[in-house]
Amino acid sequence: MRCDQAGDERAPVSDDGRRGFLKCAAGIAGVAAATGLGGQAAAAAAADRSASGLRENGGLPDKVPFHGRHQAGILTPQQLFAGFVGFDVMAESREALTGLFQKLTTRCQVLTDGVKPLDEQVAAERPTPDSLTITLGVGASLFDDRFGLSGHKPRHLKAMPAFPDDRLEPARCHGDLSLQICAQHPDAIVHVLRDLARETHGLLRPRWRADAFLNPSRPSGSPRTFIGFKDGIVNPDTGSSREMNRLMWVTPPCGEPDWALGGSYQVLRLIRFHIEKWDKVPVARQEQIFGRRKASGAPLDGKQENDPPRYRDDPHGRKIPLDSHIRLANPRTEKTDRSRFLRRSYNYDQGFDQSGRMDLGLVFCGYQQNPERQFATVQRRLRHEPLAKFITPLGGGYFFILPGVRDADDWFGSGLLKKT
């Protein structure tokens, strides 16, 4: 089957409920998969790292390997803080663009090895890796006529369209490049941005930025968004390379250019909550809107967070409403199986707006093989969901996450810029 075919699903619907308790191990395996370790070596490395305190760091190594077939920061278990930035490229020639990508490669490699503050008075401090990952994407606009790349655009890359009910602000959308910078402390993200501003001076102009973070698990399990429900409970199995090759990575025969193999599509959506309105809704109604219990995160037909909802036993939606968020987002049928994708979202809080309303919400971040087959299909299913009244998408973009930098001789976009 080609990567863009949505229906005719032959693979069995996988058992999402199993994943929750495997999440930490899957995260570890995910790191191994991302770095090219396979099978027993990965398991041994995972065991080694758990023994050396990996668990205390949320399943994250202090230093996330930079080199690999895929970029870090996708299968990597989520760090606590994230900065998402859209940039325009100011380079004026193909050579300057190549130089920019090479410079970004060097700096990202050095920084993930250990973030060193630029300030002179603290420069003597030992650099700390802080589980930093920097994940680079390219937007459709990079493939215009400036750099001779127009015939080489990834097949499904286009500017993010406005969906019904979106109120997209141009100043918070799109970009030639995207950076997702994730670390265990917010200052690491600022140091990365300062370093890149200095090192790429004149070549990049920021368009928009969203700083975001994970809330702590309360009292346990998946963290909660500001809407109060646990989020990120169900995701594809990052420990399964078969699942990742079906849902995440650009793999043959996707009809994608060769240079793009090993990459992935990133969908970013800055979604504001109308939290004052939401807070007036009784909890029982909120639970119907999501299809899960607010306190435990369990589906309305289950007891625990990781219990899989059993839609087949509830065809009329008496327990889990047919229009609930989880049921529309993932109906768990054979036909909808290939529209699943990996969510890696964070919360934002930007204080109050001019009317005194709280300006907070979600930096929704999804990774997938094909944004039309996956994100957009799910988004269309969610169109008339009751949650839509309480949220407004304001920004974001579609980006293609470049394949990983293989080794010290390789650089971001080498396949694209060398060959074309």
Ligand SMILES: C=CC1=C(C)c2cc3[nH]c(cc4nc(cc5[nH]c(cc1n2)c(C)c5CCC(=O)O)C(CCC(=O)O)=C4C)c(C)c3C=C
């Ligand atoms: C188009 C895709 C999605 C958008 C946009 C989206 C927005 C959004 N979601 C929440 C909160 C939750 N989402 C949950 C599950 C969930 N959401 C999507 C997709 C989109 N969400 C998917 C595919 C799923 C998984 C469904 C499943 O497989 O069962 C949940 C439940 C917990 C969980 O599984 O993570 C919550 C809570 C908000 C607040 C929001 C917009 C602001």
Ligand SMILES: [Fe+2]
């Ligand atoms: Fe959701």
